[in-house]
Amino acid sequence: MDQQTPTTPTEPQEKISFWHDPDRLAIFYQALALTIVVLVGYYLFSNTLTNLERQNIATGFGFFGKEAAFEIGESLISYSAADTYFRALAVGVLNTLKVAFAGIILTVILGTFVGIARLSSNWLVSRLAAVYTEVLQDIPVLLQLFFWYAIFYEVLPSPRQALNPVAGVFMSNRGLVVGVPETHPAHAWMLAAFAAGCLAVWLLRRWAVHRQEETGRIFPVFWSAVAILLVLPALAWVAGGAPTAMNVPELQGFNFEGGINISPEFSALLLGLVLYTAAFVAEIVRAGIQSVSHGQTEAAMSLGLRPGKVLQLVILPQALRVIIPPLTSQMLNLTKNSSLAVAIGYPDFVSVANTTINQTGQAIEGIALIMAVYLFFSLTTSVFMNWYNKKVKLVER
Amino acid sequence: MTPHPTATPAYPDIKPPVTSIGLIGWIRANLFNSWFNSILTLLVLAGLFKTVPPMVKWAFIDSLWTSTSAECHADGGACWSIITANIRFILFGFYPPDQQWRPLSAMILLVVMLLITRNRRWWHRALAWAWVAALTAMWLLMRGGFIGLQFVESTQWGGMPLTLILAIFGLTAAYPLGVVLALGRQSRMPAIKSLCVIYIELIRGVPLISLLFMSSVIFPLFLPEGITVNKIIRAQAAIILFTAAYIAEVVRGGLQAIPKGQFEAADSLGLNYFQTMRLVVLPQALKIVIPPTVSILISAFKDTSLVVIIALYDILKTTQSTLSNPKWMGFSTEAYIFLAAVYFLCCFFMSNWSRQLEKDLST
Incomplete structure (x- = not known):
């Protein structure tokens, strides 16, 4: 309460009535609120216990170790119906992370692109970007998911007549099949070389900054970084024997064999989430760029910085x-919106947890798990945000 | 327009060259002002020429508007007949067909109220009472059971009225709750503050769908034996609890924007906490946050579509059940485009309004 501060009693001998003493009132209100919350909580808890007992529903997380006995359409780790519920739920979490990770990367790219297009001096481009953001923001994301999923299974042909827009890529109502290089030990070496390249770039940047502070000479960090990150993996590829064999999908019976199969559920979910969220990101990017006043650009240019450096x-x-x-x-x-996957049958965490709830009947544990997982994501993000905000906070004189 | 050197010693005004005014000038300035923009324009135009004519042909020229499903299956264009043939089910769900004038008039009443509210000249206390009256009237009209109106179980409500009810009642109930939560979060009483913070962060951290699952699966377990609560009301409660947390954050933004001098001035006038808030702080804070509140209204409206997942027949679910009818299978694109247009128009109306308000209020 905001008027509690001036509470030093000027005349201590005068007795203040309870209803006019902010300090005592505050204690009273807090006690009241806590009592109500505890009582309501206890009431709901005891009702739940009676109901669970009456309906013979087990409690606790004992079901984790039991056999799940349901199949999951796609999984990043090996999984079969004979595995435990715990493993099934882990598959769900990984599937959620998969779509979220791919979605975030694509959204940032598309959103930045549209946001910049919105500010383009080209009337046609900026109008198109405006229409995009305006329309896609105003259509519920669930409807968009249904729409893309319907496009996938209704409009696209069967695998036999699959569209083949680029060599090695087939689009059909069974999803998107993409040819990939045949697995080869050289690929692991390329990955290692890339990681080493990242480390090298980091060291190079530190050295370049140090040298610039010492001598004022500028080192072209960006282009050397690009070169390092391209050349090192390429060297590893050549050293590994330069494998070129491709695992190209082939039509066998009614479906494709080989290649990587991206299911229609995943594609529809990813497409819907990316197109929807990118519309919001575009607005954010536009507002961010517009928030920097033009005077800043002019000032930087008058200092003699080149346009790239100004940016x-x-x-x-x-x-x-x-x-x-x-x-x-x-x-x-x-x-959070990726949880709508349950509506189009992509086995994300909510969808797996939902199946678990239906099979075990343990709704409370299931929903508590869903909430806990998403809360974990949010809390991690907000910890990162607080760290970032502290880092970039404007330090004023 | 060459000036005559001998006729007039003073130079007459020379018109700007045709390439910098009028249509040509506009095109040069906006589409071809650099080589990069010229290439971009040509690329975009080529893309539009490739995509727009086939779409127009599909949607308008080859389309069928009032045919049977068999004719649609034979035709190559869009089948808007799926909408016209099923419009009553899509709009009103399982509401008894001979009684559908009731949800229709309730919706008309709502639209009239929204149009009146749009104009800020009408913002008086009377309007708030009019809203209460209108919402009650809508509820009674939908429910019936008096003066000869047939009683309609709320399990039979569906389609557009359900979507609107979930959104409008959701927001009207969530708003006061959100304001209380925001005040609680700003409070100096640690117990109350932490309760509010926990609530707000908990709700904002989880997806709405988990709350809807909770309302449909866990909530019945919370109640003593023999008491059941209608599924629509449970979903409505979940939407209210969810929206309130978001409103609380918006209102908190408004509260933080009020300068400290306002609180001190109210204190020095001898106002107590509730008077300070009601008479000084909230009127200013809530006015600042009208535009973000409207955007919460928009997302609440869009989020009502999530009740599909717990099998309530809102407008999305009625459309889907039409699509699962074997006669009309295979026209999802048309049905979803129609629905997208409905949602778009509603949200566009609201966001336009919000933009106009923002302009009006930034004095």
């Missing part, structure tokens, strides 16, 4: 401070 050193640091916080909350929204 890198003056505009982006200021625009990102405005962009990042709402952007993270959009990323979180995307992750």
